[in-house]
Amino acid sequence: MSSSTAPTARRRRLGAELRKLRERAGITATEAARLLGGNQARISNIEAGRYGVSAERVRTLSCHYACADGTLVNALAAMTGDRRRGWWEEYREILPTELLDLAELEHHGTALRTSHTAGLPGLLQTTDHAREIFRQVVPALPPPEIEHRLSFRIKRQSVVFRERPAPYRAVVHEAALRMRFGGPAVAKQQLTHLLAMSERDGVTIRIIPFEAGGFPGTGQPVCYVHGAVPQLDTVQLDQAHGIALLDAEAELLTYRRLLDRLELLALDTTESRDLVRRIIQSL
Incomplete structure (x- = not known):
């Protein structure tokens, strides 16, 4: 021991x-x-x-x-069997521990579901888009930390690129698609990348259009990570003070229902791609 x-x-x-x-x-x-x-x-x-x-x-x-x-x-x-150090351990003492926890959680998840209203999921962001996001953090991050966080975010994306990725389902509001972080050129590159990611095996991206009207929840980003059994599921929330991880049975049920309702409001995958293309053409 x-x-x-x-x-x-x-x-x-x-x-x-x-x-x-x-x-x-x-x-x-x-x-x-x-x-x-x-x-x-x-x-x-x-x-x-x-x-x-x-x-x-x-x-x-x-x-x-x-x-x-x-x-x-x-x-x-x-859960006791893997004693190898995950890649995220390279960032211990460099980045907040909660970010390392998130990477570990995603790495071991059997499936991932997420919803975003005002921003795009970190696992689907381009380097230039992500860098601009980190530049907007309050209080401002020093340039070296921005680069550390950027490289960490890009490495997190390995969960959707590995040989046998866990199924990934994202619901994104149209508002997030129209945010021009870094200007039109960066936004166009980001949306083009989003389209490409939507074509990958195991990745499902659906858009909630403005026409859908109201939606449940507060609009905060939600990530639901499925464990090997339902009792080991975890909800990750992005909050102003940092990341929160929830695993109480009632909390898990609440967020499963929330994500289910958001998916009911979203366009199907083909309609979602069409909307992304129209927004790209408008840039």
Whole structure:
């Protein structure tokens, strides 16, 4: 069992799920430690993500907790298996930890759904468009950090370019398409890239036109990352103070319903491409 001064989002989530199983079983941390042959501090550190845990111990704890969901137990055990450092670790101590958590989450997701109203999804942005976005951040970012964030965002896009990418579904409002970050030339390049991405296998981009009228939600960007089993899904929200990750059952249900309703308002893929083309021609 290894320790870490910087527990990853994946390790923290594994610990949180083990805690949920323990609490549902009505077992205290002290009792769990006794069953495992350790002390309470060890269980607390595992559940906080400060200590790693082997697949064998995950299965042992799940058995003690009387978890009959074999699919969930297998998924939790699988979360212990990849001990390689992800590419995002290169940016630790350089960028906020929450950005590294997001990259790790996307990397392990089995499917991604997202909605954007005033901006375009980061996984679909061009380099010039993304750079202009970072230049608009308040308070202003120093030039070196802009470049770090830019290279990080471009590397995140590997999830839609790898050999077997997870299915990616994006709903984007027409307002986001008409934002001219960097001027007409950059905007035209960005929309052309969006069209090309919409043709990739596994990528679905649908547009909500102005004519659709009102839409549910506050308009904030939402990313829903599917886990190996529904219990391991996560919602990522972009907020003024940073990134928020949600995984409570009620929260997951709320955002699934929100994304479903937004997709009902959106044009189909062919109509969406036609709208993007018309906007390109107007630039």
